[in-house]
Amino acid sequence: MIIALVDCNSFYCSCERAFNPGLQSLPVVVLSNNDGCVIARTDEAKALGIAMGVPVFKIKDLIKKHNVKVFSSNFALYGDLSARVMQTLSEFTPELEVYSIDEAFLALNVKNEQQAIELSQEMVRRVYQYTGIPICVGLGPTKVLAKVANRIAKKHKKQTKGVFSLVHPETRRLQLSRFPVEDIWGVGRKSAAKLQSHNIKTAWQLSQSNEKFIQKLLSIQGRRIVKELNAQACLSMDLIFEPQKNILSSRSFGKPIQELEDLKEAVANHITTAAEKLRRQGSVAGFLSVFIRTSPFKNAPQYFNSATLSLETGTCVTHKLIHKAFLLLESIYKPGFDYKKCGILLGDLRQKAPNQMSFFEQADSPKDEKLMQTLDLINKHYGKNTLKYAACGNNPFWRMLSQMKTKGFTTRWSELIETK
DNA sequence: TCTGGGGTCCTAGGACCC
DNA sequence: TCTGGGGTCCTAGGACCC
Numbered sequence: 001m002i003i004a005l006v007d008c009n010s011f012y013c014s015c016e017r018a019f020n021p022g023l024q025s026l027p028v029v030v031l032s033n034n035d036g037c038v039i040a041r042t043d044e045a046k047a048l049g050i051a052m053g054v055p056v057f058k059i060k061d062l063i064k065k066h067n068v069k070v071f072s073s074n075f076a077l078y079g080d081l082s083a084r085v086m087q088t089l090s091e092f093t094p095e096l097e098v099y100s101i102d103e104a105f106l107a108l109n110v111k112n113e114q115q116a117i118e119l120s121q122e123m124v125r126r127v128y129q130y131t132g133i134p135i136c137v138g139l140g141p142t143k144v145l146a147k148v149a150n151r152i153a154k155k156h157k158k159q160t161k162g163v164f165s166l167v168h169p170e171t172r173r174l175q176l177s178r179f180p181v182e183d184i185w186g187v188g189r190k191s192a193a194k195l196q197s198h199n200i201k202t203a204w205q206l207s208q209s210n211e212k213f214i215q216k217l218l219s220i221q222g223r224r225i226v227k228e229l230n231a232q233a234c235l236s237m238d239l240i241f242e243p244q245k246n247i248l249s250s251r252s253f254g255k256p257i258q259e260l261e262d263l264k265e266a267v268a269n270h271i272t273t274a275a276e277k278l279r280r281q282g283s284v285a286g287f288l289s290v291f292i293r294t295s296p297f298k299n300a301p302q303y304f305n306s307a308t309l310s311l312e313t314g315t316c317v318t319h320k321l322i323h324k325a326f327l328l329l330e331s332i333y334k335p336g337f338d339y340k341k342c343g344i345l346l347g348d349l350r351q352k353a354p355n356q357m358s359f360f361e362q363a364d365s366p367k368d369e370k371l372m373q374t375l376d377l378i379n380k381h382y383g384k385n386t387l388k389y390a391a392c393g394n395n396p397f398w399r400m401l402s403q404m405k406t407k408g409f410t411t412r413w414s415e416l417i418e419t420k
Numbered sequence: 421t422c423t424g425g426g427g428t429c430c431t432a433g434g435a436c437c438c
Numbered sequence: 439t440c441t442g443g444g445g446t447c448c449t450a451g452g453a454c455c456c
Contacts, residue, residue, distance in 0.1 A: 032424035039424070039456095055423040073424090100427095100456045188454045219430065221454085248426055297423055343425090 002116045002139055002167055003237075004106040004158075005146035006123065006128035008082075009134045009154065012040035014082050016071050018132035022192020027068045031056055034252050035072055079232045091125055097238045105143060107237050113167040114140070120163040139165035143235045144228035145172070147185040148203065162314035163380060169231075176229065177204035186225050191218050203229060242279040243349065249274040256295070257339045260330070263292060267329050268322050270344045275318040277380075278346055279372060279388035284314030284363070286348025288321060290328040305332040314350060314362030320364075321346075322391050402407055 008014060012030040017023045027044035031037065048066055050059055054072075063070060068185045082101045092098050095107035110116045120137040127135050136157070138150025145166045153164035162191035166172050182192035184203055188336060194217055200206050206214070207229035215223040224234045257263055267290060278285060291306035307328040315321065325344055364372075378387045385392075 034424070036423055053424085058421040060422090072422090103456075190453065219453090221430075244427075246427070251423065252424070295423085341424095384455070 001112055002107055002108045002113070002141065003143055003146045004120055004123075004139045005099075005140075005143070005150045006104050006106065006127075006135050007138075007150050007154070008102040009136060009157075010040055010042045011082075011133070012071075012078055013042045014067075014071060015074075015078050017042075018074070018081065023069055026068055028071070029063075029068060030071045030073050032073060036252065038339060039073065078330055079122060081133060082276065085133055085135070088127050088130045091122065091126075092119060094239055095239060105146065105237060108139075109211060113165055114391075116167065117163055117165055121161070124162045134162070135163045135414050136160075137164075139163070139167055141167060141231040142233045144185055144226040145231065148176070148179055148183075150196075151183060153181075169206075172231075173204065176207060177202050179203040181206050184229075185223060186221055191222065194218065205367070211253055243283055243351065244277075244328050245347070245349055247274045247277050247285075247346045247349065248343060250291075250341060251365060252295075252341045253339070258335070260333050260335070263333065263339060263342055265330060265392065265393035266325055266342050267325050267344060268389060268393070270342070271325050272318055272323045272388060272392055274346050275316060275321055276376065278316045279376060281349075282347040282352050283309075284316045284352050285346035286311055286314050286350060287320070288324055288328065289345040289347065290332070290342070291344075292329070292332060292339050294337050298338070298340075300338060301336075303337045304336060306332075307332045309310050311363070314348075314352075315363045316352065317368045318375070319389060320368070322389060326391075357404045 011089055012027075013028040016028060016030065022325045026042075026045065027048055027050075028065065029038045029045050030040040035056060037053050038050060038059070039053070041050050045068060045204045048068070050062065050064055050068070056063075062068065063298055076124060078101060079390075085102075086096070086098050086104060089104055089106060093106045093108055097105040099105055108116050108119060110119060116139050120139060121150045123137055134158040136150055138148065139151050140146040140149050149164045149166040152166075153160045153162055156164075156332065158260065166175060180191070181187055181203055182197050183200055184206070187206075189197070195201075198217070201210060202236060206226060209226060211223050211226050214226050216223075227234050228318070251266070251270075253266070287310050289306055291304070293304040294300065294302050294367060296302065309324055309328055311324070352391040375387055
């Protein structure tokens with residue numbers, strides 16, 4: 001079996017390009033919520049030295065000088081295009097693992113490396129034809145090697161035409177000895193520093209290291225990486241959908257908030273979002289956390305706190321969660337701070353008992369269940385937030401946030417530059 | 421003026437039990 | 439004075455990912 005890792009090129013930027021061909025070959029970036037920092041860049045933008053995650057105010061001169069096209073993120077659009085890409089990929093194998101919004105692993109049923117390469121080239125053609133999204137494919141006997149191959153395909157798009165294979169052992173030896181250890185999937189900053197201090201600098205060197213020694217240094221994860229680099233698969237394909245174990249909803253505010261009432265609105269909105277997601281996957285939550293914080297970037301008094309409550313029997317009812325969340329918020333709120341962010345976490349998620357006749361105790365009453373079903377149905381049919389709790393309010397803080405999220409940024413950006 | 425959001429897995433250490 | 443050993447469960451925090 002050969003594993004393919006498909007990764008969309010500069011995915012969010014490519015989505016913007018798919019609907020605006022005029023952006024082809026221009027530098028494009030997409031910004032985070034609140035238009036805070038850069039979360040996607042095309043090759044042209046990378047070539048200008050725009051780093052991943054850089055705050056946008058630090059590069060505004062660069063943007064103006066090189067006429068970089070700037071977009072707020074539009075996750076509804078990216079989600080749609082992602083689904084179409086995955087749908088197209090599923091035509092190539094029944095064994096597809098959607099790994100993230102822009103990545104998927106495919107177990108290819110092929111006889112040899114050559115067949116795998118030809119199939120991958122067809123994927124590149126078809127996905128682009130159907131969706132307008134360019135992809136790269138990495139091939140290998142394990143997931144980690146497929147990831148490495150994908151990096152190489154991306155780095156040398158011209159020569160590889162988007163497909164690179166590490167199936168052949170000789171190619172592996174050559175390429176791994178040129179591949180920096182810190183670029184391996186699963187090796188982060190801390191682990192890379194540890195490895196380098198032991199003079200392990202390339203993927204090849206890591207693959208030749210003593211497994212026990214690496215396990216001591218980096219825990220069991222490190223040992224798995226060594227095995228995978230040596231073509232011994234220990235990360236299996238995840239083919240079935242697993243419900244999430246936690247659901248987090250949080251946002252930075254457009255402007256700092258001081259009042260408890262405003263924080264309450266924000267929290268109620270986070271609960272609403274998270275509870276919808278919770279019900280969509282058929283789960284109930286076993287605990288609830290609320291947190292608030294000031295901006296760590298400001299030279300002002302800092303405060304961070306969180307509070308957690310166990311929900312023994314589990315619930316997925318929005319108003320119950322809002323009520324509990326308010327109690328938690330009140331217990332940690334302190335006046336006199338500029339709050340910049342808040343959020344909630346639903347944890348210990350478990351599948352809801354199938355029906356009221358269940359032997360197990362169910363916290364939510366049939367009446368509440370019915371109410372939630374109706375609420376979700378209406379919002380699904382008529383659009384998000386058609387029906388919502390009064391506690392969610394109509395606060396301009398919130399208006400502003402959701403507007404920024406969906407609205408194109410180009411106009412606002414040019415206004416910003418002109419008024420400067 | 422202006423610095424994202426949402427996840428998973430693993431480990432260490434404390435509480436508790438016999 | 440001397441103060442076991444082993445097991446489980448839970449949680450906080452670290453590290454990593456996209």
